Amino acid sequence: MRTKQRSKKTSFSLIIPFTIALLVLGLSFFGSLILGVADISLADLYDAFYNFDNSTEHLIIRTLRLPRAIVAVMVGGALAMAGCLMQGITRNPLADPGILGINSGAALAVVSASLFFRDGNLTTFALFAFLGAGISAIAVYFFASRSKQGLSPLSLTLAGAAITVFTSSLTSGILIINQRTLEEIRFWLAGAIAGRDIQLVTQILPYFIVGFILALALSRQISILSLGEETAKGLGQNTLLIKLLAMVAVILLAGASVAIAGPVGFIGLIMPHGVRLLVGNDYRWILPFSLVGGAILLLNADIIARLIIQPQEVPVGLILPILGAPFFIYLIRWKTITR
Amino acid sequence: MKNPWLIIRFQKPPVSFWLDGRLPKVLLILTLSLLLVIIISLVQGEYYIAPLEVVKTLLRLDTNSDAQFIINTLRLPRTLVALLVGVGLAIAGCIMQTITRNPLADPSIIGINAGAGLTAVLFIVIFPNLPIALLPISAFVGGLLVAGAIYLVAWQGENSVIRLVLVGIGFNFMVFAITNIIVTFGNINSVSQALVWLTGSVYGKTNAQVLILLPWIMIFMIIAWIMSKELNSLNLGENLSIGLGLPLGKVQLMLLITSVALSSASVAIAGTIGFVGLVAPHMARFLVGNTHQGLIPVTGLMGGLLVVGADVMGRWLFSPTELPCGIVTAIIGAPYFLFLLTKSR
Numbered sequence: 013m014r015t016k017q018r019s020k021k022t023s024f025s026l027i028i029p030f031t032i033a034l035l036v037l038g039l040s041f042f043g044s045l046i047l048g049v050a051d052i053s054l055a056d057l058y059d060a061f062y063n064f065d066n067s068t069e070h071l072i073i074r075t076l077r078l079p080r081a082i083v084a085v086m087v088g089g090a091l092a093m094a095g096c097l098m099q100g101i102t103r104n105p106l107a108d109p110g111i112l113g114i115n116s117g118a119a120l121a122v123v124s125a126s127l128f129f130r131d132g133n134l135t136t137f138a139l140f141a142f143l144g145a146g147i148s149a150i151a152v153y154f155f156a157s158r159s160k161q162g163l164s165p166l167s168l169t170l171a172g173a174a175i176t177v178f179t180s181s182l183t184s185g186i187l188i189i190n191q192r193t194l195e196e197i198r199f200w201l202a203g204a205i206a207g208r209d210i211q212l213v214t215q216i217l218p219y220f221i222v223g224f225i226l227a228l229a230l231s232r233q234i235s236i237l238s239l240g241e242e243t244a245k246g247l248g249q250n251t252l253l254i255k256l257l258a259m260v261a262v263i264l265l266a267g268a269s270v271a272i273a274g275p276v277g278f279i280g281l282i283m284p285h286g287v288r289l290l291v292g293n294d295y296r297w298i299l300p301f302s303l304v305g306g307a308i309l310l311l312n313a314d315i316i317a318r319l320i321i322q323p324q325e326v327p328v329g330l331i332l333p334i335l336g337a338p339f340f341i342y343l344i345r346w347k348t349i350t351r
Numbered sequence: 352m353k354n355p356w357l358i359i360r361f362q363k364p365p366v367s368f369w370l371d372g373r374l375p376k377v378l379l380i381l382t383l384s385l386l387l388v389i390i391i392s393l394v395q396g397e398y399y400i401a402p403l404e405v406v407k408t409l410l411r412l413d414t415n416s417d418a419q420f421i422i423n424t425l426r427l428p429r430t431l432v433a434l435l436v437g438v439g440l441a442i443a444g445c446i447m448q449t450i451t452r453n454p455l456a457d458p459s460i461i462g463i464n465a466g467a468g469l470t471a472v473l474f475i476v477i478f479p480n481l482p483i484a485l486l487p488i489s490a491f492v493g494g495l496l497v498a499g500a501i502y503l504v505a506w507q508g509e510n511s512v513i514r515l516v517l518v519g520i521g522f523n524f525m526v527f528a529i530t531n532i533i534v535t536f537g538n539i540n541s542v543s544q545a546l547v548w549l550t551g552s553v554y555g556k557t558n559a560q561v562l563i564l565l566p567w568i569m570i571f572m573i574i575a576w577i578m579s580k581e582l583n584s585l586n587l588g589e590n591l592s593i594g595l596g597l598p599l600g601k602v603q604l605m606l607l608i609t610s611v612a613l614s615s616a617s618v619a620i621a622g623t624i625g626f627v628g629l630v631a632p633h634m635a636r637f638l639v640g641n642t643h644q645g646l647i648p649v650t651g652l653m654g655g656l657l658v659v660g661a662d663v664m665g666r667w668l669f670s671p672t673e674l675p676c677g678i679v680t681a682i683i684g685a686p687y688f689l690f691l692l693t694k695s696r
Contacts, residue, residue: 029652047383054595099584106517111524153581155689155692155693156692158692158693159692159693164511165517166516166517167692169515170455170688170692171515171519171689171692173460174685174686174688174689174692175689177625177626177681177684177685178681178682178685178686181677181678181681181685183683184550184598184678185674185678185682188672188673188674188675188678189669189672189674195685197368259696275525278524321536324534326535326536329529330528330532330535331528332528333524333525333527333528334525334528334532335530336524337521337524337525337528338521338525340520340521340524341504341518341521341522343520344505344514344516344517344521345504345518
């Protein structure tokens with residue numbers, strides 16, 4: 013009873029922070045359009061949409077910067093939500109699609125698919141990414157649940173690390189044997205959101221939207237599940253069904269992200285923790301906030317990635333571990349996660 | 352009794368210990384298998400050289416100049432580097448598992464190899480003109496820095512062992528990403544060298560590299576063996592070791608340095624070859640038990656066997672394309688790691 017009242021109260025007080033978050037998202041999106049190696053003035057930006065004249069600046073905005081910013085929003089939001097769902101259903105604060113091997117499993121599946129389908133389009137690759145993400149998730153769950161401590165943060169992380177090493181070694185093996193694939197896929201593998209054209213974005217968009225809607229629809233159930241399996245069962249929840257649906261959402265979100273941006277890690281780890289500090293434990297707020305927060309994080313990491321060593325660009329997948337790993341260490345060291 | 356113990360006793364120094372009765376047999380079988388794999392490694396390749404001819408060339412009985420060139424300057428250094436690296440990584444892993452009392456500890460999982468890798472890449476890419484003999488030292492510094500950082504962050508209070516592995520995984524992610532950034536932006540020639548190195552390979556190793564690696568591995572291997580007694584007492588747990596009069600902090604530090612030195616030197620020469628330090632000690636323990644006087648040599652032989660074997664497999668599986676042996680050991684080692692995880696009830 014008491015928790016219900018409290019969550020009602022917070023529901024209203026969180027509207028303002030959420031509006032602020034949306035504003036920050038807007039600003040970051042805007043920054044992503046104008047910042048970069050090529051200087052874009054505000055007038056150019058306006059004209060590119062309203063008085064398009066085929067100039068270099070306008071082309072850069074419409075064909076490079078805009079798709080890139082949209083990809084950042086989708087992938088950042090999706091990975092943050094996937095991390096949220098995973099942390100909710102496993103009650104493991106270290107869960108993240110990158111750390112638990114789901115991203116690298118999806119990457120292996122995409123690389124294998126590119127061996128067989130020379131001219132595979134993104135839809136084909138996305139299906140393989142979902143398949144790989146699913147198999148990795150099941151494998152990690154299987155091995156971790158069979159360890160001494162059951163599904164503890166330690167066993168899940170260790171199983172995830174092993175699956176990551178295994179799948180990414182197979183991926184490197186395939187790339188070494190098959191040079192052609194390497195040429196096409198090298199940059200993608202580092203985790204990058206540059207150079208995606210708008211058609212690719214629209215091809216993959218439906219998967220993201222289904223994932224987002226499914227995740228948001230589950231938010232209430234995840235809140236209950238995060239109290240513990242026993243409690244959730246006691247409250248009459250079909251925990252198995254909810255877990256399965258949440259896994260479907262994770263696989264859609266992480267798989268689609270990998271298909272378009274390569275294995276980008278750590279967003280799903282950082283964002284939910286940050287959001288929880290702000291909004292508490294109600295997943296009806298955590299999930300939408302994570303969506304916005306993840307998008308903001310990836311947009312800004314991507315801006316850093318293109319500004320840090322001009323005129324070259326660091327794949328954004330390499331920036332995130334440098335920001336995220338210290339946070340991971342912080343969680344382990346100072347949050348007494350390990351019993 | 353199925354496995355009679357061998358009891359070894361010395362008057363001076365006053366040391367005695369039990370060894371598993373299987374030890375001589377295991378040592379003999381491992382040595383023979385290792386010799387066999389080494390011969391295969393020398394025989395195999397684009398240019399086939401008959402085993403008999405290989406042996407003759409090695410003993411300098413045959414003066415066929417082609418065979419001599421291929422074996423002495425191409426295949427032998429490569430095989431020897433694989434052997435030394437295997438020995439180094441395996442013993443490093445063995446020590447690490449005993450100090451942390453964690454069967455899943457391995458320098459490649461907890462970021463120490465990645466640290467050695469980072470400084471080695473820095474060395475190759477940024478200071479390409481420095482003498483290559485300094486490479487193991489720079490890698491050693493990197494490995495030591497990461498080990499020190501992990502120690503500072505993780506080793507406090509109870510349950511530090513679990514935290515140590517997790518913190519190590521965190522460092523591994525971070526250091527690896529930094530290394531990758533350097534690789535992405537360095538000078539292209541040194542980078543391609545660094546890339547081959549990053550996947551862990553013994554391709555194109557020279558006699559010079561054998562000579563750089565040899566003293567490091569030999570010296571620290573002997574130190575590890577001399578410290579067997581201390582390792583044995585650490586097996587009993589920290590409290591009991593202190594009770595036995597072991598200066599615990601000093602011994603742990605010394606052993607940690609030895610372990611980091613062995614793994615870093617290996618990483619400096621051959622790159623990040625993972626899981627050898629995890630798998631070899633386990634197999635060795637399974638064969639000859641927990642007494643380090645016997646365990647360390649068996650672990651070393653097992654490690655050599657694994658890496659030389661992985662290199663042979665990597666060359667043979669998809670020939671003429673070569674898989675670097677680091678990929679082969681990871682593909683074999685990661686499932687083994689998962690197996691250990693599920694078994695450690």
